[in-house]
Amino acid sequence: SFNITNAASLDGSSQRITTNNTNISFQNGWTVDIYFKLDSSASGFNALINSGYGSQSSNYMYIGIDDDEKPYIETTSSGTRTTSSDAISKNVWYHGRITQDGSTITFYINGVSYVTKTAQTTDLSSAGTFTIGSLLDNGNNANNFHGLLGPVRVFNSNIGSPASGGEETSSGTLSNSASALLNVFGNTAATNFNPFTVNINTQR
Numbered sequence: 001s002f003n004i005t006n007a008a009s010l011d012g013s014s015q016r017i018t019t020n021n022t023n024i025s026f027q028n029g030w031t032v033d034i035y036f037k038l039d040s041s042a043s044g045f046n047a048l049i050n051s052g053y054g055s056q057s058s059n060y061m062y063i064g065i066d067d068d069e070k071p072y073i074e075t076t077s078s079g080t081r082t083t084s085s086d087a088i089s090k091n092v093w094y095h096g097r098i099t100q101d102g103s104t105i106t107f108y109i110n111g112v113s114y115v116t117k118t119a120q121t122t123d124l125s126s127a128g129t130f131t132i133g134s135l136l137d138n139g140n141n142a143n144n145f146h147g148l149l150g151p152v153r154v155f156n157s158n159i160g161s162p163a164s165g166g167e168e169t170s171s172g173t174l175s176n177s178a179s180a181l182l183n184v185f186g187n188t189a190a191t192n193f194n195p196f197t198v199n200i201n202t203q204r
Contacts, residue, residue: 007148008148009147010133010144010145010147012147013141013144014141015134016131016133016145017133018131019129019131019132020129024124024125025156026051026120027120029101029156030099030155030158031098031100031153031154031155031157031158032049032063032096032153033095033097033154033167034132034151034152035093035094035149036093036150037147037150038065038089038090038091039091039146040091042090043067044067045064045065045067045142046064046065046143046145046147047064047135047144048063048133048149049064049098050134050135050136051124051127051128052131053127053128053136059077059124060074060124060127061074061075061076062074062081062135063107064135064145070084070088071107071109071115072107072115073107073115077120077122083115084114086114090147094109094166095109095111095162100120100158101119101158104116105117105120106161108161108166110165110166111163130154133149
């Protein structure tokens with residue numbers, strides 16, 4: 001199960017989280033789990049996941065929220081962007097899970113399927129640096145995420161659909177400066193994290 005003790009606070013301008021993962025192909029089966037909360041003043045597109053796009057010649061996959069607060073998936077291998085018909089709310093915590101089986105990508109939010117799209121088939125392992133909160137892995141800052149980002153997990157397998165209501169996290173205090181990884185995002189007032197009203201024990 002997830003245990004959230006920290007969240008990254010991104011201001012929608014020049015902040016992103018880059019990782020040392022450059023070897024994720026995003027072919028065949030895979031899963032991305034992410035917790036997120038759009039700031040009440042967020043606007044435009046808000047990127048959640050970028051598989052590694054860094055230049056005009058790169059293949060890529062984007063996962064994010066559009067300017068109408070509708071979740072979307074975009075890949076170069078399966079026909080541009082596919083967007084949900086339903087919007088989410090600002091200032092609310094959500095659990096997002098994106099899975100790919102042999103033929104379909106599915107974007108679940110709080111356990112509900114919002115977007116389905118043809119599977120991503122291009123090998124993205126050498127396209128660039130896996131990035132959280134930005135559509136680019138470099139200094140270009142268009143569409144950077146504005147809000148809070150909680151735990152992110154990536155699997156090279158499809159672990160299946162999430163539990164109804166989304167996967168539970170342990171309640172905890174959110175701090176933007178408790179770890180070396182996240183302290184670049186500065187300090188804000190602590191926030192209690194209680195996104196769900198049900199208790200679900202999850203074992204992998």
